[in-house]
Amino acid sequence: MRITCPFCGERELGEFTYLGDAKPVRPAADAGEDVVYDYVYLRDNIAGVMSENWYHGGGCRAWLKVTRNTLTHEISAVEAAAGAGARQASK
């Protein structure tokens, strides 16, 4: 599997670390216990297209949001995570 980092270009899997589902959004400070429990512990187990966080630790050390099909490993999109840098090399 290869991931095309928006800053570095195409790189082998070994340079990246998988974090997990990119969908969960931190609840507001006054959100109820059930909402916080869901955010912290519950994850969908998707067989198909999923939005994931990956870290390019063996390269530019930027966080990336990768859209990947968990059945085929096909990657349809890679973008910089929020705050990961202003300029992207492959654009």
Next chain:
Amino acid sequence: MAEFSWDIRSPLDRALVAGPYGARGDAGVALTEIRNFDLVQVMARRGKAAELAKAAKDRFSVAAPEMPKAVGTADATLIWSGPDQFFVLSKGGKHSIGALAPPFAGSASLSDQSHARVLISVSGAKARAMLAKLSSIDLHADAFAIGAAAATSMDHTSVTLWRGNDRDGLAVFNVLVFATFAESLWHTMLDSAAEYGVAINHSEELA
């Protein structure tokens, strides 16, 4: 109490033995550790990338790299090290962290890496063949031209790699590696280069 004097030494001081190594005959690979350089990492503060670009242009009279490239100036090399950040590699204190603090105040955070990294220059007719064993980057001249740079890994170790100017018509690759990983990567490079014959040296001169 025993007297102790702090003595600045290269992290490769023990591992590096100048002279020939590996296969006999003409050395296919030259491994040279470059010592005594100033290295400062410049990272844009949040939302200040455009201000950093301007400050860098004012300071160095060239645009700092905004993609994986190394840019030479009269007395420094600016090497991309990630989004909105680059290294300043120089000698003699002119671009030390103290000298760079005023021009980049407000736009960037600086970090002195002068003694935190080891700089290894890899050259010779078989340099590319040797590095191909360690790197997943395509180092063919068409794909990795003079001035190309990469933040990548070699032997599971993070490195900053860039191609300098040719020497004697042959490519020169520069590798910056964390000081604590330098000895390990050095031995791996020696193993990879042994079949081609290696000329080992250290130098005070930036390529």
